[in-house]
Amino acid sequence: xxxxDSLRDALDGRWGPIRQRARAExxxxxxxxxEADLTIEEHRQQTLERVLDLxxxxxxxxxxxxxxxxxxxxxxxVTAFEMLGHADLSLFxxxxxQFGLFGGAIANxxxxxxxxxxxxxxxxxxxxxxxxxxxxxxxxDVQSLLTTATxxxxxxxxxxxTPSVMGRKDYIGNAARDARMAAVFAQLHVxxxxxxxxxxxxxxxxxxxxxxxxxxxxxxxPKMGLKGVDNGRLTFDRVxxxxxxxxxxxxxxxxxxxxxxxxxxxxxxxxxxLGTLVRGRISVAGGAAxxxxxxxxxxxxxxxxxxxxxxxxxQEEVLLLDYRAHQRKLLPAIATSYALMFAQGTLVEQMHExxxxxDAGPDDRRRELEARAAGIKAMATTHATTTIQxxxxxxxxxxxxxVNRFAALKADTDVxxxxxGDNTVxxxxxxxxxxxxxxxxxxxxxxxxxxxxxxxxxxxxxxEHTAGGSLIQRLIAxxxxxxxxxxxxxxxxxxxxxxxxxxxxLESLANRLRRAGxxxxxxxxxxxxxxxxxxxxxxxxxxxxxxxxxxxxxxxCPDAEAQEFLGxxxxxxxxxxxxxxxxxxxxxxxxxxxxxxxxTRQVNRLCAELRPHAxxxxxxxxxxQEWLASELLFPVDEPAPVSTHTVPAAR
Numbered sequence: 344x345x346x347x348d349s350l351r352d353a354l355d356g357r358w359g360p361i362r363q364r365a366r367a368e369x370x371x372x373x374x375x376x377x378e379a380d381l382t383i384e385e386h387r388q389q390t391l392e393r394v395l396d397l398x399x400x401x402x403x404x405x406x407x408x409x410x411x412x413x414x415x416x417x418x419x420x421v422t423a424f425e426m427l428g429h430a431d432l433s434l435f436x437x438x439x440x441q442f443g444l445f446g447g448a449i450a451n452x453x454x455x456x457x458x459x460x461x462x463x464x465x466x467x468x469x470x471x472x473x474x475x476x477x478x479x480x481x482x483x484d485v486q487s488l489l490t491t492a493t494x495x496x497x498x499x500x501x502x503x504x505t506p507s508v509m510g511r512k513d514y515i516g517n518a519a520r521d522a523r524m525a526a527v528f529a530q531l532h533v534x535x536x537x538x539x540x541x542x543x544x545x546x547x548x549x550x551x552x553x554x555x556x557x558x559x560x561x562x563x564x565p566k567m568g569l570k571g572v573d574n575g576r577l578t579f580d581r582v583x584x585x586x587x588x589x590x591x592x593x594x595x596x597x598x599x600x601x602x603x604x605x606x607x608x609x610x611x612x613x614x615x616x617l618g619t620l621v622r623g624r625i626s627v628a629g630g631a632a633x634x635x636x637x638x639x640x641x642x643x644x645x646x647x648x649x650x651x652x653x654x655x656x657x658q659e660e661v662l663l664l665d666y667r668a669h670q671r672k673l674l675p676a677i678a679t680s681y682a683l684m685f686a687q688g689t690l691v692e693q694m695h696e697x698x699x700x701x702d703a704g705p706d707d708r709r710r711e712l713e714a715r716a717a718g719i720k721a722m723a724t725t726h727a728t729t730t731i732q733x734x735x736x737x738x739x740x741x742x743x744x745x746v747n748r749f750a751a752l753k754a755d756t757d758v759x760x761x762x763x764g765d766n767t768v769x770x771x772x773x774x775x776x777x778x779x780x781x782x783x784x785x786x787x788x789x790x791x792x793x794x795x796x797x798x799x800x801x802x803x804x805x806x807e808h809t810a811g812g813s814l815i816q817r818l819i820a821x822x823x824x825x826x827x828x829x830x831x832x833x834x835x836x837x838x839x840x841x842x843x844x845x846x847x848x849l850e851s852l853a854n855r856l857r858r859a860g861x862x863x864x865x866x867x868x869x870x871x872x873x874x875x876x877x878x879x880x881x882x883x884x885x886x887x888x889x890x891x892x893x894x895x896x897x898x899x900c901p902d903a904e905a906q907e908f909l910g911x912x913x914x915x916x917x918x919x920x921x922x923x924x925x926x927x928x929x930x931x932x933x934x935x936x937x938x939x940x941x942x943t944r945q946v947n948r949l950c951a952e953l954r955p956h957a958x959x960x961x962x963x964x965x966x967x968q969e970w971l972a973s974e975l976l977f978p979v980d981e982p983a984p985v986s987t988h989t990v991p992a993a994r
Contacts, residue, residue, distance in 0.1 A: 402423045433569050
């Protein structure tokens with residue numbers, strides 16, 4: 344087997360056949376990037392038609408259980424939608440809203456009657472929906488939403504109401520143009536008592552596409568990117584829906600108007616509901632990583648045929664990728680994309696297992712998945728934003744042309760850092776999980792409760808290895824020690840450096856937060872003062888988790904040549920990460936001055952070693968040329984083929 348094929352198989356992971364199937368489905372044009380000159384209306388229409396084309400297959404059905412009329416392969420579902428991120432990000436987002444968020448709300452928060460009534464239409468596209476959670480005044484703080492759903496016992500109906508402009512549902516995908524129904528998150532009031540946020544299905548358009556009585560629909564208009572997604576605003580003026588429209592898996596109203604829930608705590612109930620929707624956050628991480636790999640493939644391919652400035656003694660002009668500075672731009676970013684692909688595969692496998700287990704699975708495993716998904720999403724989307732910009736710059740003026748995709752990739756992925764959870768908020772979630780070691784529902788704990796629980800437990804808790812546990816322990820135990828000449832290049836030594844940084848940051852964070860227990864200190868003030876420390880602790884944790892997944896992926900690779908090659912790629916990821924944090928390692932005595940200098944030498948060495956294999960590195964991503972659709976793939980004396988893709992007429 345060729346090295347490229349072995350690398351591809353290692354990166355593709357457990358659901359490789361799903362990736363291969365997606366790569367093969369090119370004749371329909373489903374995955375082709377949209378033309379840059381489409382109007383907003385044309386782009387929205389094209390995206391809708393592609394969603395309906397997608398509905399003809401079984402991609403969406405993969406994400407529903409067999410009992411719900413699906414195929415019950417949750418990992419395959421997330422992997423399939425990740426592939427959309429390579430080419431058409433508007434389709435990725437709109438399909439994610441329809442099948443992942445709207446459909447996921449019905450599947451995960453509803454009961455059998457909701458599944459029977461609504462899921463078939465959701466799957467085949469005859470019932471287009473939206474996910475109305477975010478409000479103008481509340482995004483990340485979902486627990487404080489203002490929209491209300493009040494039970495009227497005389498009419499046996501729920502009255503959905505927007506109390507102020509701050510309670511308007513905002514930025515809602517599918518709402519401006521296509522959705523007929525909204526999954527509306529609102530504060531549920533029954534018998535004068537508030538029971539926290541629940542989800543209610545509210546029809547927002549009639550069969551002719553006109554707004555339903557009491558529903559006001561607005562259009563968010565042009566955005567930085569994602570032109571094919573019709574983001575809208577929804578306002579409800581005492582809109583009445585049947586009691587049966589309450590998605591009542593975790594909170595129900597019976598025929599006598601009595602509310603009941605299997606989870607007594609309002610806060611625990613709320614976060615249990617949100618936890619069932621974690622698949623969307625994982626999908627965003629995957630889509631961002633896919634778009635990043637597309638950008639890296641374009642920029643690397645361009646650098647392999649674009650020349651600039653002559654070499655010494657009148658030699659021909661030098662290829663861009665032969666310059667060390669250019670290698671340092673692209674190759675470490677490729678190495679990190681490899682690391683993230685292995686980490687995403689591990690995360691998807693964990694999600695698959697948790698969702699297969701359902702409510703019978705252990706609570707701490709679900710909490711760990713939520714935090715892991717938050718951390719990987721934050722890292723993958725930040726990597727996308729910085730790397731796609733770097734790739735644009737690496738292609739000079741050519742990268743600025745719309746035909747070469749970077750304009751769309753930049754614009755379409757920019758929002759990924761703030762939707763499905765703002766990255767800063769998500770990293771705080773990760774850090775809270777670390778403080779509580781997932782032993783308590785950290786969502787339930789207020790600031791002081793989190794601190795008090797965390798500082799009691801963090802000193803005695805060991806860092807749990809997230810992938811390849813015994814392998815990681817064995818490698819660390821066999822490491823040569825930090826003062827050894829090969830400490831930086833030994834895998835166990837590398838793992839130890841990452842783990843040591845995380846442990847030190849966590850323990851020192853707990854020590855800082857202990858002051859919140861003092862009578863004369865305000866808990867929020869102490870927590871707020873330590874927020875930079877909190878975020879850095881979370882980043883160190885994610886760095887370690889990603890590295891462990893990479894190491895486990897290398898160990899699982901059956902091809903010896905590919906395993907050795909992946910080892911060098913891993914070294915580059917590790918050393919470029921350490922290089923970014925050299926100041927910390929020096930300040931805390933983890934590296935000597937000479938070792939710190941050696942980090943840069945080692946990065947340069949690895950860039951030189953991997954330079955001849957740059958094409959292999961990006962070819963292993965296995966992105967079909969038709970999806971990339973860029974002039975950057977071809978030298979100037981070999982013009983790119985003319986696109987034959989036609990634009991459908993606007994509706």
